[in-house]
Amino acid sequence: MVGYIIRRLLYIIPTIFGVAVLVFVLFTAAGEDPVRVALGQHATPQAIADLEALWGLDQPLWRQFISFLGQIVTFNYGESYFTGEVLSEAFASGALVSLSLTLPPFVFGLVLNIAIAMMIAYYRDTWIDRFSTATAVISMSFSYLVYIIAMQYFLAYEFEWFPINGYAPGWDALPYLALPWLIIILVSIGPDVRIYRTIFLNEMQANYVRTARAKGVSERSILFIHILKNAMIPILTFTIVAVPFLILGSFLMERFFSIPGLGDLMITAINNGDFPVLKGMTMYITMTYALFNLLTDLLIAAVDPRVKLH
């Protein structure tokens, strides 16, 4: 087990190296020169040279890459070109805001959608099943944008049930987050219920269900104990890997509702050519993603006795 974890952690290194190369090439080769963006069109050559020296852009590329690798190892990505903020602090505060936006609806949506999917799967091939599946497809056919625009317009602007946008720190954020939460949950119902329904249907056809039934186990305990437990394995693989991306928040939500999370930070960084922010953020996300992949495998091994780690 310990050997497996160590081996898996070592496997992460080539991935991180690959991402580092990719990110470095993309953001160094990218069209816009951050120095130009910062100083504007009428900068003197002296000012340009000074700023390039300050940001280390006068160094040869290979040296810049080595120092980027150094940053990855030490988790210290320096400071933002534009706000001068220390990046690790900006990430931490941004990630907290993003998580407060994405985590509650993620957890609530998971429980809700599993419940709905179980109900639909239980009533398979009846009108309830057909109606719900058709509704799911229809609901998935609207763009994410449409949900945000429609709900913001009607619920916040017309009916004034929620603030239109904005954010406040701490518990005061609740009224601002309520509508985004509602939208995230609503949008997740269609696709998630469809996937979970398929998973439940697969389990319901399994032999152990027939055996349990033959032994006289009640339908209710078949559904809630046997099937739910087994269906959780594929559901887990689907959902846990989504967690690292929760940290990033949702670009669209943060944009529409002016929530200062990481997604918002990233869009601003893209517009400014703030490469330290982009590089740092990408590396953080990559590492969390790799770790959560490992965590998923360990969790599945813990839940499913058929899975052996080696």
Next chain:
Amino acid sequence: MPRFNNLYWDAAQKLSRQKLVVICLGIIAVYIFVALLGILNLLPDYQTRVATGYEAPSLGLAKLLGTDIFGRSVLYKILAGTKTAMLIGILVTSISVPLGVTLGAVAGYYGGLVDVGIVWLYTVISSVPYILMVIAISYVIGKGLVAICLAMGLLGWVGLCRLIRSEVLKNRNLEYVAAARVIGANDLQIIFRHILPNVVHLAIISASLQILGAIKSEVILTFLGVGIQDGASWGSMISDATGELVQGIWWPLAGVVFTMFLIIYALNVVSDALRDALDPKLRGSTEVVEEDSQLGAKEAAVQKA
């Protein structure tokens, strides 16, 4: 190869018996027809004034969906946007599907270092947030339609590559491959003539989902300001319409939303039906590919699928 033919013949028969699927195929055909008209420059010019600004919908083709702030026909703009959307869907798919099939087949067939390299490549690509990659690539190539197609195409092959790789891995040890080798087929012939026909249904299903995903992503990327810069696009129309809604101008948004809904719904239904007809055991496992998830929390689920 009789098995090959039967599979597709059966699938076509199955599909033609479902009324909703036939209707949806018709809808897709209409959209493709509009796109073709657009490419041939036969669509009415959306940049000409047809009336005063912000006229509500009324009878007559040009004013059927009302006019925008400059008095241009909303319907004509939507038609031009349809061309853009379909073009993007098809271009993205024609980059990512061949890439996914080829790389997946090569990785699965040869194994060893080639496999390690390709798996490494797609792990790297899928570890970076999708939207960030698209934006970065389109910055390198320059904004606009070509850039966004290239970016989405170069990133979109990962899921299909994974599927094809594991299928080829299963197939390469089967008897028919050994038989092909005995009669003197070389590696390329075995991969492309013998193994691929058995896994190509995955590419068909994936293509239908990719078109869907590309259309949805383009709208969101354009809305965020990194997509189509000039020319008509549903994304920029939605972006304009958001501010107009508050002034009571609902028709541009309603028109775009309905147009988008129709094509996405049709593609959803057809790709579901394709999946059922071509590969019943795949139900559920590729479903996630189609979501807006690239931009949301479910991104990882896509990559896992």
